[in-house]
Amino acid sequence: MTVETKLALTEQDVRSYSTAKQEPSWFAEYRVQALQAAENLPLPTPDKTKIDKWNFTDFPVHAVESDTFASLADLPEEVKAIVTDNQKNIYIQRNNTPAYLQVSDELTAQGVIFTDIFTAVREHSQLVQKYFMTNGVKTDEHKLASLNAALLNGGVFLYVPKNVEVVEPLQVVFLHDNAQASLFNHTIVVADANSSVTYVENYLSTVTDAVGIVNIISEVFAEDNARVTYGAVDVLAQGITTYVNRRGVANRNSRIEWALGLMNDGDTISENVTHLVGDGSYGDTKMVVVGRGKQKQNFTTKIIHWGKHSEGYILKHGVMKDEASSIFNGIGKIEYGATKANAEQESRVLMLNEKARGDANPILLIDEDDVTAGHAASVGRVDPLQLYYLMSRGISKQDAERLVIHGFLAPVVNVLPIEGVKKQLTEVIERKVR
DSSP states (O other), X not given: OEEEOSSSOXXXXXXXXXXXXXXXXXXXXXXXXXXXXXXXXXXXXXXXXXXXXXXXXXXXXXXXXXXXXXXXXXXOHHXXXXXXXXXXXXXXXXXXXXXXXXXXXXXXXXXXXXXXXXXXXXXXXXXXXXXXXSSSXXXXXXHHHHHHHHHOOEEEEEEEOTTOBOXXXXXXXXXXXXXXOOEEEEEEEEEOTTOEEEEEEEEEEOSSXXXXXXXXXXEEEEOTTOEEEEEEEEEOOBTOEEEEEEEEEEOTTOEEEEEEEEOOSSOEEEEEEEEEOSTTOXXXXXXXXXXXXXXXXXEEEEXXXXXXXXXXXXXXXXXXXXXXXXXXXXXXXXXXXXXXXXXXXXXEXXXXXXXXXXXXXXXXXXXXXXXXXXXXXXXXXXXXXXXXXXXXXXXXXXHHHHHHHHHHHHHHHTTOSOXXXXXXXXXXXXXXXX
């Protein structure tokens, strides 16, 4: 089944889609209200990047129905390469279709909910309603947030009950193998009090060029004394305009740690914001980016300190080649009352060609006196002394440059918690900088 659209779906289209998914009435009304709001809301305004002429609304189809997979053995080779043989808990979405789900008996017995967003809305309605665009991303923030709520056609819901420690990582693969498919995905990860979980997702295009758009929102909640490790590798095809907003809310003595590899080949706007709400909360964001061709990208990473003794760390490394250009905005915000907070950040960009452009903007906004804060930023080319050292040992200039780049990006690559995903990111980096 394919639902066609021009600039956006009508209210009736949205209601029909919601009915087909057997969603409860509150969610259907939420969609409609979000669609109405989108008509008047402005686009987001990322610093130093004009996106008013970017395509975020014109796409050929809203939802593409794809075949499912009977087992992991039926997966395409590209997906098998990033899924380990002993992966016990995995969900695969193929374009807009929930295509495969495997959850261990142990997790089910512990009360962990790990399922596609449609099933969650139907079977765990009250729990979804508690977290869906309430304390994380708000529907009325801007046009793209409201469109995500209105046109949602995929995503994941993960809930870890109190006092449950999920030892092995949970993996999600969003397979994009239809050039016309657009993704309006919404992911919710909740770690209740005293729990912990590692969640890793992959956006993987197996088509070279595409005409769809991608609008992604992830909301992560770490309740008191909880810990969430969130890994992601995005590899979306050329021709796709991507908006991705990953946001976290950390409560008392909780931790949210991000490890993000953003390797899309199309124009991309990325927001990653962590609210350190509780006293003693901790946020850590590590991000790597490789841009090539004529890509234009903007990456805004922000950690906002509300709680006392909160700690926030940002580490972003990017490599630009050809005529690619990227803006790296790092923001540490310490609100009034967040005494003893610590905000640290580092942004570094390597440019491999004369026409490549990178801009690193470290920003500290501090409304409290008794705090610690610091930042570092650099934009430049590969260090010739490093190249000379490697070449003096018989390594060619091309291989020496590759080694420097891999070493430059290693701080994020090495912390990804699934070996197959780590290998995938390494191979993508190799392919893009070759």
